[in-house]
Amino acid sequence: MTRRPGSHALPPDVITHRAKPERHSMIVAAVDDLLFSSRIRNAARHAGVACVFARSPEAVLDAVRANRPSLVLIDLDAQRIQPLEALARLRGDAGTAGVRTLGFVSHVHASLIQAAREAGIGEVVARSTFVAALPDLVAGAR
DSSP: OOOOTTOOOOOTTEEEEOOOOSSSOEEEEEOOOHHHHHHHHHHHHHHTOEEEEEOSHHHHHHHHHHHOOSEEEEETTOGGGOHHHHHHHHHHSTTTTTOOEEEEEOTTOHHHHHHHHHHTOSEEEEHHHHHHHHHHHHHTTO
């Protein structure tokens, strides 16, 4: 991995997309679905918010530590990302425990919603609600 002077090295499973923000604003998205990644990336670009995608619990923790985001979006249905493990790591780390988190999930997964709440997720919404509210959520990350 090539580093630019002054840049932070991130693991290879962290993908960074940076918009030109008007002021420092950042979200970390723990998402592996291409459709949701594209929607989040486009909403962030439109709102002028930088966006980092992380695809493992370690990558989520590293991205939050390195970037100090105002919001972490977590696809609770993305089992490859291990979203509950990512939440546990965020909440168990003193430097990341207070970060705002929002999970989105299929409304039929009641046990997963409950597990996310027990793991410390800030808010959980249905996938359809997430899609409808995404522009406002991302804009609110400024």
